[in-house]
Amino acid sequence: MSLLNPTRGPAPQIKPDVFRWIYGAWADWIETAATSKGAPRDYVALPLLVATSALLGNSRWVSPWHDWEEPPVIWGMVIGNPSAGKSPALDAIIAPLREIEATLAETYAAAHNEWNGKNELAKIVAADWKETAKNALRDQAAPPDRPTTADAGPAPIRERIYVVDTTTEKMAELLSQTGRGLLAYRDELSGWLGGMDRYSDGGDRPFWLECTGGRAFTVDRKSADQPIIIDRLSVAVLGGIQPDKLGGLLVKSADDGLLARFLVVFPDPAPLARPSQKLDTSALKVAFERLRALPPVTEESGKAKPWLLRFDPDAQEEMQQFRIASRDWEAEAEGLYLSHIGKLPGIVARVACILAHLDWVAQPAGSAPATITADQFRRAKELVGGHLRLHALRAYGSESAAPEIKGARRLADLIRSERLPRFTVREIQRRNLSRLTHAKAIRAALGVLVEADWVREETESTGGRPRHVYIVNPRTWSEPLTPDDTVTKADKSPSPDLLSGSVDMSLPGLSLPPLPPIASQPQKEK
Numbered sequence: 442m443s444l445l446n447p448t449r450g451p452a453p454q455i456k457p458d459v460f461r462w463i464y465g466a467w468a469d470w471i472e473t474a475a476t477s478k479g480a481p482r483d484y485v486a487l488p489l490l491v492a493t494s495a496l497l498g499n500s501r502w503v504s505p506w507h508d509w510e511e512p513p514v515i516w517g518m519v520i521g522n523p524s525a526g527k528s529p530a531l532d533a534i535i536a537p538l539r540e541i542e543a544t545l546a547e548t549y550a551a552a553h554n555e556w557n558g559k560n561e562l563a564k565i566v567a568a569d570w571k572e573t574a575k576n577a578l579r580d581q582a583a584p585p586d587r588p589t590t591a592d593a594g595p596a597p598i599r600e601r602i603y604v605v606d607t608t609t610e611k612m613a614e615l616l617s618q619t620g621r622g623l624l625a626y627r628d629e630l631s632g633w634l635g636g637m638d639r640y641s642d643g644g645d646r647p648f649w650l651e652c653t654g655g656r657a658f659t660v661d662r663k664s665a666d667q668p669i670i671i672d673r674l675s676v677a678v679l680g681g682i683q684p685d686k687l688g689g690l691l692v693k694s695a696d697d698g699l700l701a702r703f704l705v706v707f708p709d710p711a712p713l714a715r716p717s718q719k720l721d722t723s724a725l726k727v728a729f730e731r732l733r734a735l736p737p738v739t740e741e742s743g744k745a746k747p748w749l750l751r752f753d754p755d756a757q758e759e760m761q762q763f764r765i766a767s768r769d770w771e772a773e774a775e776g777l778y779l780s781h782i783g784k785l786p787g788i789v790a791r792v793a794c795i796l797a798h799l800d801w802v803a804q805p806a807g808s809a810p811a812t813i814t815a816d817q818f819r820r821a822k823e824l825v826g827g828h829l830r831l832h833a834l835r836a837y838g839s840e841s842a843a844p845e846i847k848g849a850r851r852l853a854d855l856i857r858s859e860r861l862p863r864f865t866v867r868e869i870q871r872r873n874l875s876r877l878t879h880a881k882a883i884r885a886a887l888g889v890l891v892e893a894d895w896v897r898e899e900t901e902s903t904g905g906r907p908r909h910v911y912i913v914n915p916r917t918w919s920e921p922l923t924p925d926d927t928v929t930k931a932d933k934s935p936s937p938d939l940l941s942g943s944v945d946m947s948l949p950g951l952s953l954p955p956l957p958p959i960a961s962q963p964q965k966e967k
Contacts, residue, residue, distance in 0.1 A: 452709040453831035463796070463820045466803035470724065474533040477720040479713060480526030483706035483832070484519050488534040488679055489725075490704075491517035491624070493795045495677035496602065496732035498622030499655065502747035503794040503813060505760045510749065511787050512655035513794045514622060516678040518630060520687060520707040520836055527681035528628055534679075535626060537726035538603050541733070549599035560593035567591035602733065609648045612676070613660040613669040620745060621737075622675035630680035634690055634700070646699065652676035653702055655747075673747070678703070687836065689854065691777065700837075701780035704788065704829050707836045728802035735798075735809060750794055755815035763789060763822050770830070776847070777837045785825060793821035848876045848886030853895060853917075860918045863910055887911060 461468040464486065471489065475482040497513045504510045519527050570591055574584035601615055603624035615623060627633045637645050651658050651674050658674040684707070690700065737745040752760060763786060770782045790813075797810040797817045810817075851874055855861065866883050877883050890896045895917050901908040 452707060452835065453828055455828045459823060463824050465796075465800055465820075467799055474720055475530065475711065476714065477716040477718070478526055478529035478533055479711060479716070480530035481521075481706075481708035481711045483708045484521070484525075484527060484530030485533055487517045487519060487704060487706050487829075488531055489799075490792065490795050491515055491677050491679040492534050492538060492729070493732060493799055494791065495622060495624035496729055497735065497795070497798060499673045499675050499745075499747050500621060500735045500737045501794065501798070501809075502655065502749055503752075503790050504749045505752045505790050505813075506757055510655075511790050511794075512622070512653070512673070512675045512747070513791045514653055514655070514675045514677040515788060515791050515795070516653065516703045518679075518687075518703040518705045518836075519681045520684055520705055521681070521710070522683060525710050531626075531628065531679070531681060533720060533722065534725070535603070537722045537729055538624070540726055541729060542602060545600045545602070549597060552597040553599075556593060556597055560596075563591050563593040609645050610660060610662060610669070613648070613658075613671060616671045616674065616676070617669050620672060622673070622677070624677045624679060627678075627680035630678075630682045631686035631690065633680070634682075635686075637699075646697070649676075649678075650697065650699055652678070672744075684836075691837065696777055696780055698780055698784075701777055701784060703781075704825070704833070705836045706829065706832050708832075728799075731802045732798060750797070750810060750813050752790075752813045752818065753815065756793070756813050756818040759815055759818045759822065760786070760790065763826060766826065778834060781833050781837060782830070785830065789818070789821050789825040792825050793818045796820055796824075844876065844882065845885035845889050848882055849889035849893075851876055852883075852886050852890060856895065856913055857918050861913055862915075863912050865908065865910055 455463075460482070464471060467489065471482050471485045474485045478485070494513045494515045499512065502510050502512050519531065521527050566588055570585065570587055577584040598618045601619060601623060603626050604612065604615065605626055607615075612623070612625070637649070648658070648660070653675075655673045655675045658671045660669040660671070662668060735748075738748050739745055767782055767785050770785075771779060774782050793813050797813060800817075801807060801809055852869070855869075855872075855874070866880050866887070869877055869883050870880055877886065887896065887898070890911075891898060894914055896911040896913050899910050899912055901910055
């Protein structure tokens, strides 16, 4: 494969008995849904976790120990080619949410119509009171008290559980109204991620970076005097993306932690099979409605706050061992994969909370979970540390490259997209590209491209100090690159302690035939 499309290792696998242990009563439904949609089961399982996290929102938080609290919200990204079944699998989870949203919309419409009637009557009563008060004041008499029927009260608020495409300001407004949290769903995440900050003067990215923390957040509005205040900013994010589009984002994106927040699945395509029956999502809808109905704790002041699920002592010990393992993984990781590993202890606590509630809604009766047990945490640990981490390694592995490889990929992307015939280090430096702002980094990246025959260095005589120009091999942008391109430079890659399998993360360059001789540039006459 080419420098732009690094070789990826095999998809991580999870044993059937381990899968059933992790997902419990939901394992059969996930398998059925995946078969029905012609998709890998990971494409159904991860979205189920994300949707559950959004419905829990700020009603339930998890606390491994004192002074450590996590909202349950997680972000999920399903990666695959256009025909891999991402959209149908995602729809298996979104369909019941869509039905619930439709019911909420009908309830809101009825309530709003009723309020509109009261409001029109209130306007009449208010107008009549104003006239009566005006006459009383004119006659130097005491005006009557304003009648309570002169005010219809606040308009009803439409409950929401997920949004598809909205501005940051509108999202903040919805969050300030619901208090519980929301799911942001995009069938194709590349547009959302790639368009971040395009229309908002840089305000979108800081907002979304805060959406997994559950902290207070204020959004200042240009069109209003009062800011939008969100007590607990909690938003789950879910969507799909194609591998090549993710690769472009990895090359161009700054490592600010946004992409590292995603749990990802990047499985091999499922075998094509004709479904034997239509998928029944009624049980999932009932489960989602029970999750949505979970109340938060009401303080004496009347404000709501999350119910804290604390770890039992055995679960706390399991968490400590997981933190130690994460530190070992960090020592062998780089780039975006390193950033992702750093977030795993918090994520695994959240997933334990999610699994505990999925267990609960699978049963027809019983109290909602009040603690996190060691068994629930072990299942979350195996899922996050032993399976999903390997998917992240497969997806983000090219970002775990040495700096010169990352820079070479950025340059290669520029050469192909702009069909550059030649350039100098200074010309690249002026572009202020990510990872290529310093001459030393640019020269290191060019060393990789020279070795891979993407470019050749030429020295031009200028009558003074020689000028170094890099001539691009025309085949890099005149002919398609094929999987037969040979590896000429291997990149260092993590050698993690894999819990379930291994991933080949070698990162090749591109071998092209040598360029024909290029005539020296003529010197200008003095």
